Amino acid sequence: MSISHNRREACATCSVIGSLALALVATLGLTKAAHAEGNGIDVPGFPQFFALGIGAGPRYAGADDNTWAIAPAGRLNFGERYVSLEANYLSINLLDHPNWRIGPAGILRFGRSDAESGLSDISMSLDLGGFVAFETSADDPRSRWRLAGGILQDVTGVHDGHVADVSIRRWLPAGRYGALGLGLAASWGSGQYMDTYFGVDATDAALTGIGEFLPGSGWRDIRASIYFVQPVSTEWAVGAGVLYSRLIDDAANSPATESEGQLFFGIGVARAW
Template sequence: MPATTAPASNWKISAGPGLYAAPDFPGSRSTLAYPIIYQDIDYGGRFFSRGFDLLGVYALNNDIWQIGADFQFDPTWRKSKNDSRLRGLGDVNMTMRARAFAQAQVSFVTFSADVAQDIAGQGQGLIANGDVLFSLPAGKWLFTLGPGVTWTNGKYMQTFFGVTAEQSARSGLQTHAVGAGLREWHANGIVSYEISRNWSALASVTFARLQGDAASSPITERRQQWTTMGAVTYRFR
């Protein structure tokens, strides 16, 4: 009998241990690092789960366009007990976001935009990002680099950078009125390496510089903000 070939699976699954590091809170000079499990899961080019994007669906997914929506875990928080300057401002908890995104790839250039809304009632408002990324493959390496900006609404700005009269009385910080606007400009760097057929390594770094009301807030200790992530993943199928 002639040999038969098993049909290709609709699943693409990679996962492995990683480390994530980010400012202790937006505007902080200290860094918080913790272990993560990084996953990259795709089903039929329609459904996906990748990193902090926990469950998503593509409305369009081809060689040029990726348009869709997902539920995104946002690990940003702020605990007043961790810094004497924050006492009286109240805590901010991590949240879940509903995100819509669009991405277009033209040759080695990728244009992307997304909007993500807090849906867990943690006062983290709405965040919008716009980025341009330039990719350079080199053998088993893939280097990606590019600039971007982040805009946030008034709810987000008030939660992380605003100081009301009541908060000022409790904390001793000067009152600070804020509004919707540009939170930062940033630069992204991503590098991946194919270790073997099944093993891969991924690292990313984002340098951001706070702008406007975020930069001038008395809560902000440092305008320059660094976020990094590294992971080693195994491709199961």
């Protein structure tokens, strides 16, 4: 096998685990926090893979203490089309196009127990919708941009609302085979969604002693992430990253929110084939 071919395979694996690292950071803790939208394992035309990661983040949205979780990720390619799983988020790209991605998506939003927050339980919900993304093309898959947006609607009657998400991501080469990723994202929630996860009704106010609060629709949070990945062979790679989420507007003003700043971190390992 030529050196140039080895380099291409290493870069491909690096980019796959790079996206995985971001997905782990952004969803492992947020899976428990019940407000993560998927980030898209976004490297087109690369080998299928399976991965596992471990990470930590707040126990629920607005909590000031952390919990640990383990999550899988994987991808199956069909040319430019793909099926992507990131912990509790599934997306399917239906376009056979080198730059544009569009298709259905869904997320399992894990609930909140009264033992964690002192507030009423929130059951697990299934939210369905879609996403659209544009990715630049480059000879080196470590050097690229991705712009994406999506919207997900509850179909289980838990919060009856929807969440829209926008993001921008930049990949940069780091060393011979490594990759550095930088990302910014923000999410907007409908009134029903915000009321379910950040509202305080009369019953909760009486139980906890905090004031009643009825949030409206608006921006939920802004997020910044940084992640680094390193292939250890043409088939295996490791990655790690950190994501900081800042609750804003009514999500931050809610008396149920213990901490406006939400820190998530994770590591992962992937096997490509």
